[in-house]
Amino acid sequence: MQDASGKQLESSVGLTNLSLEDEARWSVKRRDFLRMLGYGASAAALGPLMAGCGGANGQTTVEGLRAKLVQDEAFWTDVQNMFVLRTDKTYMNIGTAGSMPEVVLSVFQEENFAKAADSLNGYGTHADLRALVAPGFGVDSDELAFSANTSSGMCHAILGIDWQAGDVVVTTNHEHGGGDTPLAIAVDRFGIEVSRISMPVGNNQSAATYVELFDERIRALKAQGKRVRAMMWSSPTYKTGTMLPIADLMEVVKTHELISIVDGAHLPGMMAYDYGALGVDFMSGAGHKWQCGPGSTGILIIRNKIRSSNPLPLPNWYPVHTSYYNTTPRTTNGTATYDVAASVTTCGSVHTPMFKALVRACELWDTIGRKKIETYDLTLSSYLKEKIVELWGVDALYSPKDDPKLLSALTSFNPFRNANDIMDQAKSSEFVSRMLADYSPGFVIRNAGFDVIGAPSQHYGVRVSTHLWQDANDVDRLVAAMWEVSNAMA
Structure with a gap:
């Protein structure tokens, strides 16, 4: 093989x-x-x-x-x-x-020895490594960033948005601290508001349940004169394992012209999702869970071009932890103007053996299917x-x-x-x-x-x-x- x-x-x-x-x-x-x-x-x-x-x-x-x-x-x-x-x-x-497979452990060990033997640095955007992984997730390399983990990716996504006082984020009461913490920071720093939907549990629910819950909450908030700006949800929730249906919820996002933020901690390595086709603005996932890469690795998808899956304008977003900053305006069509994922991946000299081992794990998953x-x-x-x-x-x-x-x-x-x-x-x-x-x-x-x-x-x-x-x-x-x-x- x-x-x-x-x-x-x-x-x-x-x-x-x-x-x-x-x-x-x-x-x-x-x-x-x-x-x-x-x-x-x-x-x-x-x-x-x-x-x-x-x-x-x-x-x-x-x-x-x-x-x-x-x-x-x-x-x-x-x-x-x-x-x-x-x-x-x-x-x-x-x-x-x-758990890292043997072949991933081997790459991690070999790359660590190579780094030590030649005193190698980890500067750069690592576009070559990201290009190897991106096709397996249905996106281009400028839309796939390497992050430290899911929580790191959620901080990048949430705290980089140009929030205005009074903006409302609709989310659930079953979120992980990796998403709730940057939301709490945005509440205190920017004056946003958070509206939480109480999650159902058990077998008596369907995808339509979540479409109705989010849509009804957004309409109710708008009727009160609130400025709903974004939807954030976990797919799946780490608490009950319920897979909130991304494709269905994206229809709600597009109807109300919102920013979409998905805590997808468990998605890489478990689910075979095409994120370009789903059209999410941000999906933050772990590299060390189901994808079986090293610890301190994550995958962050950032929508960086207009596709039919999501014709909405790209949200204004700024890097918060980086040594790469491109001031070029974001694209208004299907061609990226710059590599937005580079701004998340690079921050000084990173430990490249981790990400090379993650790439090997992703290649192995692509091989198995x-x-x-x-x-x-x-x-x-x-x-x-x-x-x-x-x-x-x-x-x-x-x-x-x-x-x-x-x-x-x-x-x-x-x-x-x-x-x-x-x-x-x-x-x-x-x-x-x-x-x-x-x-x-x-x-x-x-x-x-x-x-x-x-x-x-x-x-x-x-x-x-x-x-x-x-x-x-x-x-x-x-x-x-x-x-x-x-x-x-x-």
Whole structure:
């Protein structure tokens, strides 16, 4: 297999097209996985991947999702072998931090040695590196910046806008501090106002729910004489994993002629989005989470030309942390007048090995196929959600499962038999701790507190991240363990 630059991937990556008949080459995990299903070497008889997940040959939704995961299980086992994760843990907290594959670690090490050996600096806009990554995100290199992380990118985006006193930003009450903090600074520094929409939770919601919530709030504010200037939202929210539908919300943005700011911390490496086609003004994402690059790396998309996806004028925006400043007016057509992303990427001498390793991770994702990764991640997540529903019931979910526009690879739910226990932060944290301590391998998951409409206090939902180094067998073990801990804590 070749990477995006045409180079042959290292043999240690192991991304070969193994047939299911190659049982002698299977790992113990792979053999046990198929043996548990009762397929063995006859798994090849599964045939083409089914289009749906339920109803075919009497399959339940859970069985259909499992069949999808098993169908390409050999390929994903090879992908799992790219990583150096410890075997005494099942790491399901990618939403907090990912893991660099071996080939990315190798680039990071080699570049660090090269930098030290020749005392290299990191000055420049690194346009060559950005040009390698930008196509995978559907934008040009002048629209893709390297930032320090999502929070850094959100500070660049929000604090660089030419806010005026009285401008209103409509957002939600489930935002991360990475977006809320620069908003709070803009309130105190520029006199803007923030209007928060209370987020629904659970399965009883759809993409239309969010279109209505944002549109109705904006219209109500305008009716009060308010000057609504921007919309800011997380896709997905880190609290519940709900994927606020970017394309649908962009229609609201364009209707009301607003600036769009997306906290996309979890998008790079999870979702195969074309940001040029979406037309967002700003999308700030992490390089170290689902994209599995080094820490202190992020990707910030800045709209820098007019496309049919968003014909609105580019917002006035100024760099806030840079050693590159171009005073040329921003374009009013489809051709950029200058490289706006350069102003975010360069600030003195940066540590280039980090970004070269991030580029290698992005190239690897492009080679595997970003859409293939997205499909696998979402299938794993849907399988987990359906398994939770089988045991705890659909009302235990904080993450929606039925509207595909709202799906992400994050799953948040209430594991307690007494539903009110989810408002006990200490008990929720104990559940998370026991999932790691009581099992071998232990499960690394987390919880997050958030407001629930009508609840007397915050809920501390348990959150699970499923990514490309996991499989259906991992999900089965996780759900069985969570059910045991739930029983023990009842």
